[in-house]
Amino acid sequence: MFEYDMPYYFAGIPFTARQVPRKLGWLLARGEIREVIRGVYVDVRVTDTPELRADALRLVVPPDAIVRGQAAAWLHGIDSTALGPETTVRPQWTFEETSPTVVVQGLKVISPAATAVELAKHLKQPFALSAVDALLHSKTVSATELKTASAAYFPEDDCSKAARVCRYADHRAASPGESWLRLRLLDAGFGRPDLQIRVDGPNRVYRLDLGYPDRPIDGRRLGLEYDSDEWHSSARQQVRDETRRTELADLGWHIIPVRRTDLWGSYPALELAVGSFLCQEPRLPRRW
Template sequence: MLPYEAPLYFCGIPFTARQVGSKLRWLLGAGEIRAVLKGVYVDVRVPDSPELRASAFTLLVPPDAIACGRTAAWIHGIETTALGPSEQVNLQWTRDSDDTVEVAGVRVTSPVSTTVELAMQLPRPFALSAVDAMLRAGKADRWAVRAASTAYEGRPGIFQARQILYYADRRAESPGESWLRLRLLDAGFGRLNLQTRVRGPEREYRIDLAYPEPLEDGRRLGLEYDSDKWHSRPREEARDERRRNELAALGWHIISVRRTDLWGRYPALELAVGSYLSQQPRLPRRW
């Protein structure tokens, strides 16, 4: 990679593949540029921002295009993990929208309209994680989104949207927590508490999802989504195990859930939670 003092490629402005031609593969291989959207790149030293995303969008669409759906959410600052399984957002735009805002001079559907669209259009797990992310980022208010959804009555996806907007919660701190919550709701286990605080003798703990009512053994049940990014190294796994033991001493059963536990077909998670709650889970899963 070039020394940091070297000039930014294209002055740090996003550019398309045809602007660098055959040099593109070399620049990517050397780690000097990165993709912003499919076919649009920028110098790796340029920080991500809504302005950068909006500029990249303009390189791929007509001048009168309005960003909508996943692309609008992405420009508003939502990470792609919450929007779908791909690391790159799908390009979505329209010429027909009355509820728009400007981001760096680019017309984008408003956060409220975008949130309703996400709840209607995305597969259920990603619909919930996307809506949770919009609420958590302060881009939209839950009640404003619910009110706006009434204008979409009769459109495809509105039944799903009503359910997703009922489940949505700005306290979810990651897409994984949203997906986990949806699986438990789909299994018929009822609403959970989010970010439950537990006071210990030396520190305070926070549990991602919890059923606060005592179980038959007098303990309570908590679930935590442990992402591969922050919970896969030996030191991190040892820290997590120590934390679970400390919470056990405070009267909690803690179920640690990884990404592979969420997306497999076998209902091991539902069966485990059901055994603690003394409930039969509702199966098969809806996703």
């Protein structure tokens, strides 16, 4: 029997090496496996853990290499949504130790602070900000560590994209969508919004993703909330959101809900809506 005719097994299903491409597509279509990183697959019943991520990288990264880039952030615990539009991360590594390194699950990887700076330099601006925000939010990197690391790369008056990302980064951003929304507001010239704003109501406490509580217009304040498809799409969820925003309106807050299509579309409806409320002309067109 030839080697490629030797049977492999997945969930009790036999197949041979020559059948791998067809079987792989079939198993993906059936929802029995998922891609962990580019080219590495696992049973969907296996939980995403730091150990699994390290084991997946060990299959494709040379033993003496240093994990870097998006793969380093992923190994440090950041989800792929914050790192780019692709659902899986590409393995990235280097053999040159030009940045501080740490050992994670037995793999040599550039340090979290150095990873943050690298992502700020090489990712597109919205994903650079969401990635660095996520590193701060997870407490993988502290604000002090990020400031120290970025100072080693960028002069104090540096206006490059990467330097701005490091200055804009905020540990309070709780999701990539909130990071992208904040970048739209900053890019339009509205100034830094406050994050995770507490609003005390008569019967409960509300939390707003971001807004401008110190800039009231006719007694009302502006808040913005990122409504993800996962948590704000069903009829029940939408009724809950409308009820909540009616209650916030009674407390003096004008809320602008923002969906993913509002952030990534080309029409500046978001900037125009915010500018109309704040009585400020937005800076257009968008620069990213």
